Amino acid sequence: MGETFGEAVFSTGMTGYQETLTDPSYHRQVVVMTAPHIGNTGVNDEDPESKRIWVSGYVVRDPARTPSNWRSRRSLDEELTAQGVVGISGIDTRALTRHLRERGAMRVGIFSGAAVADEATLLAKVQAAPQMEGADLSGEVATAEAYVVPAIGTKRFTVAAIDLGIKGMTPHRMAERGIEVHVLPATATAEDIYAVDPDGVFFSNGPGDPATADHPVALMRAVLERSTPLFGICFGNQILGRALGFGTFKLKYGHRGINQPVQDRTTGKVEVTAHNHGFAVDAPLDAPSDTPFGRAEVSHVCLNDNVVEGLRLLDRPAFSVQYHPEAAAGPHDAAYLFDRFVSLMEGQRA
């Protein structure tokens, strides 16, 4: 019950709704699920990607009436209600998705109970809500205090991870590889980064328009200048794009789901990957570009629409991807990217 606003976007994931709801990159978005049955496995205490639900609204066709799973603690409806998140069901999500695909992601409102009024009043409220273009949101979702995720097993490396809206699985995937991860606030300085004496620096995913991320871009340039091994995911890829001098732009309706085909152009292999992005980097696909940090190339591309899905520097140890190798939720095809980061750090030590 209540009212809510946000940018309406659709996700094609058939599973993984808990990870979607709790991904900070969905802050200020109303997520429409294309899969008709959502909530079948209830809500557990293990799968959230952060401490709370971040979507501003949730749209499903047919919520499970009887969730069933050995890990389930409560129903999706109970969880949304407990966290005060407005959801709506019984919607023809296929028609709504086609509308968003034809007209593009757009601001919407969901109204119920006392919030319901005449159409003109509701439309005016939606139009008064902020656009996603120009939104600077990392500061609203990122940690205020630095914290450490310890390495699992023997510690091999230290990484400084800039939290722009990080998902919990990302430091976990690094910890599994013997990395001690120092998660730093979005406002961290180069001094904060080098105070942890890192073997590598990571820039996370996050909500909002990358064109507003001036501080992370300046910070990344400082890291590139020192040639510290660098890895970025999603927002981190857009920030690398900007740090190299490329532009970013808003996609018509974005990529969201766990079944997106991406080609790694360095090996030719195709991987099925998890995505959640509404913006993309504008970089030439055909040949490497000269940048202030040496040559850079587009390392990964989406096979549905040729959108840039990864960048790689040829003269410095830095790369990034626009999608989600941490695979929460999603297929594990892209897990090798964390190993590539480890190789870069090993190379720097040799």
Ligand SMILES: NC(=O)CC[C@H](N)C(=O)O
């Ligand atoms: N998951 C992300 O990091 C998303 C990045 C950015 N906010 C976008 O929508 O493109």
